[in-house]
Amino acid sequence: MFISTRGRYAIRIMIDLAEQNSSDFIPLKDIAERQDISEKYLESIINQLVKGRLVTGRRGKGGGYKLLKNCQDYTIYDILVLTETSLAPVACLDDNGEGCRRATTCKTFPFWKELDQTITQFLSHRTLADLLEEHTGGNYCI
Amino acid sequence: MFISTRGRYAIRIMIDLAEQNSSDFIPLKDIAERQDISEKYLESIINQLVKGRLVTGRRGKGGGYKLLKNCQDYTIYDILVLTETSLAPVACLDDNGEGCRRATTCKTFPFWKELDQTITQFLSHRTLADLLEEHTGGNYCI
DNA sequence: CATATTCCTATCATATCACATGGAAATTAA
DNA sequence: TTAATTTCCATGTGATATGATAGGAATATG
Numbered sequence: 001m002f003i004s005t006r007g008r009y010a011i012r013i014m015i016d017l018a019e020q021n022s023s024d025f026i027p028l029k030d031i032a033e034r035q036d037i038s039e040k041y042l043e044s045i046i047n048q049l050v051k052g053r054l055v056t057g058r059r060g061k062g063g064g065y066k067l068l069k070n071c072q073d074y075t076i077y078d079i080l081v082l083t084e085t086s087l088a089p090v091a092c093l094d095d096n097g098e099g100c101r102r103a104t105t106c107k108t109f110p111f112w113k114e115l116d117q118t119i120t121q122f123l124s125h126r127t128l129a130d131l132l133e134e135h136t137g138g139n140y141c142i
Numbered sequence: 143m144f145i146s147t148r149g150r151y152a153i154r155i156m157i158d159l160a161e162q163n164s165s166d167f168i169p170l171k172d173i174a175e176r177q178d179i180s181e182k183y184l185e186s187i188i189n190q191l192v193k194g195r196l197v198t199g200r201r202g203k204g205g206g207y208k209l210l211k212n213c214q215d216y217t218i219y220d221i222l223v224l225t226e227t228s229l230a231p232v233a234c235l236d237d238n239g240e241g242c243r244r245a246t247t248c249k250t251f252p253f254w255k256e257l258d259q260t261i262t263q264f265l266s267h268r269t270l271a272d273l274l275e276e277h278t279g280g281n282y283c284i
Numbered sequence: 285c286a287t288a289t290t291c292c293t294a295t296c297a298t299a300t301c302a303c304a305t306g307g308a309a310a311t312t313a314a
Numbered sequence: 315t316t317a318a319t320t321t322c323c324a325t326g327t328g329a330t331a332t333g334a335t336a337g338g339a340a341t342a343t344g
Contacts, residue, residue: 001144001228001230001231001232001233002143002144002230002231002232003231003232003254004331004332004333005233005332005333005334006332006333008232008234008250011250012250015249015250025289027288027289027290028289028290029288029289038333038334038335040334040335040336041333041334041335043290043291044333044334046290047290047291047292050290050291057289057290057291058289058290058341058342059288059289059290059291059340059341059342060287060288060289060290060340060341060342060343061287061288061289061341061342061343061344062288062289062342062343062344063288063289063290063341063342063343064289064290065290076253085331085332086143088143088144089143089144089145090143090144090145090150091143091147092150107157107273107274108150108153108154108157108273111218111268111272111273112145114264115261115264115265118260118261118264119257119260119261122256122257122260123257126253130253131249131250131253132249143331146300146301146302147301147302148301148302167320169319169320169321170320170321171319171320180302180303180304182303182304182305183302183303183304185321185322186302186303188321189321189322189323192321192322199320199321199322200310200311200320200321201309201310201311201312201319201320201321201322202309202310202311202312202318202319202320202321203311203312203313203318203319203320204311204312204313204319204320205310205311205312205319205320205321206320206321207321227300285344286343286344287342287343287344288341288342288343289340289341289342289343290339290340290341290342291338291339291340291341292337292338292339292340293336293337293338293339294335294336294337294338295334295335295336295337296333296334296335296336297332297333297334297335298331298332298333298334299330299331299332299333300329300330300331300332301328301329301330301331302327302328302329302330303326303327303328303329304325304326304327304328305324305325305326305327306323306324306325306326307322307323307324308321308322308323308324309320309321309322309323310319310320310321310322311318311319311320311321312317312318312319312320313316313317313318313319314315314316314317314318
């Protein structure tokens with residue numbers, strides 16, 4: 001499997017935040033209930049999104065999380081690259097291809113590179129706004 | 143990681159067989175030595191290729207494996223679909239999307255389906271012959 | 285202060301991966 | 315026929331990633 005639940009849940013968190021369409025902080029508890037996912041697991045995921053500056057969090061009463069940008073300004077790639085351990089389709093491509101010493105002579109290496117580019121382009125040409133519109137027809141974004 | 147060593151090794155086996163450009167059976171021992179991969183591991187991989195009718199094997203002295211078709215008639219998809227446990231980029235898409243009960247309402251499902259199609263198209267539009275030519279400029283195929 | 289909520293650091297069960305071991309069956313050459 | 319070769323078949327194993335869970339410290343509100 002390429003994209004793990006971790007990355008998929010991250011996208012669902014972002015969609016949920018966008019759908020609330022609020023300038024208030026949204027408690028993770030609410031997101032976990034709506035999405036029917038363990039709050040503790042979501043916690044570890046949204047932490048990565050905070051560190052990656054995709055969302056911001058505030059502690060204490062009235063705290064929670066909120067988006068930092070408009071949803072058309074988040075690409076799916078932005079979200080996945082933070083939450084997935086690797087977006088390379090093959091191990092040869094990790095660490096800029098330093099991982100494989102056969103890279104220079106390998107007959108399959110250019111092929112994997114092309115596959116990687118194809119996937120990366122696909123993921124970085126879609127925004128959070130695209131996902132919202134795709135299903136609702138509406139526009140939740142500011 | 144998306145494509146495991148299993149699938150990558152399978153492609154290297156197929157390339158190796160094509161490069162021998164022979165109507166004789168090629169012993170797996172030779173392939174393992176040339177590719178510097180454990181023969182026993184390759185054995186379990188090439189078994190899947192035999193069962194999938196991509197190659198044929200013969201036992202005993204003078205035995206080995208050989209391709210059944212011209213290499214322009216093998217797509218990379220053909221090879222990977224046999225050797226990888228799943229080519230679906232996300233779990234939601236396994237078993238024709240039956241795996242996920244949220245599929246009908248999920249805002250991300252159409253997106254994953256598109257990603258899957260993009261990848262599948264990429265993999266099924268390249269043949270073994272393409273990989274051989276890409277690196278050597280020559281044509282090993284009949 | 286009491287409560288809500290994020291942050292931080294562990295731990296754990298399960299599955300998959302990459303590979304190894306041990307042999308049975310078949311084919312050919314001598 | 316015998317020995318050598320080689321595919322076929324089943325099962326075992328250590329390492330790693332994944333998908334969680336647990337407990338508590340820090341911080342903000344009222």
